[in-house]
Amino acid sequence: MTKERASLGFDDELDAFNPSEWSPRKPKPAQDRPKPEAARQIAQASGFQSREPVKEKPASTQRRRRTGRNAQFNIKAKPETIDAFCAIADGQGWGFGETLEHAVELLNEKYGAR
Numbered sequence: 001m002t003k004e005r006a007s008l009g010f011d012d013e014l015d016a017f018n019p020s021e022w023s024p025r026k027p028k029p030a031q032d033r034p035k036p037e038a039a040r041q042i043a044q045a046s047g048f049q050s051r052e053p054v055k056e057k058p059a060s061t062q063r064r065r066r067t068g069r070n071a072q073f074n075i076k077a078k079p080e081t082i083d084a085f086c087a088i089a090d091g092q093g094w095g096f097g098e099t100l101e102h103a104v105e106l107l108n109e110k111y112g113a114r
Contacts, residue, residue: 069097
């Protein structure tokens with residue numbers, strides 16, 4: 001066995017290969033580039049979907065308040081019931097805990113504690 005590697009046949013091409021002849025591309029002058037607003041309009045017209053996150057407005061109702069309530073109460077309900085509960089809370093400007101307290105108070109008045 002020989003310890004020499006077999007030739008791949010590229011020897012003549014390697015002589016012509018000279019990376020020092022390569023040069024980086026020159027950047028385009030700023031005057032040739034479209035303005036950002038024009039580029040945005042072109043992108044929108046061609047149907048390009050931006051990957052930038054859409055900034056949403058904060059919710060008009062803020063439900064986080066420091067109230068001293070620290071016990072959690074989880075229940076399952078129908079979506080319509082949850083929507084109605086949220087609508088009442090939002091309409092009155094109450095948090096969920098406060099809305100529940102008002103609901104329990106009204107239920108006590110009507111049915112009494114048993």
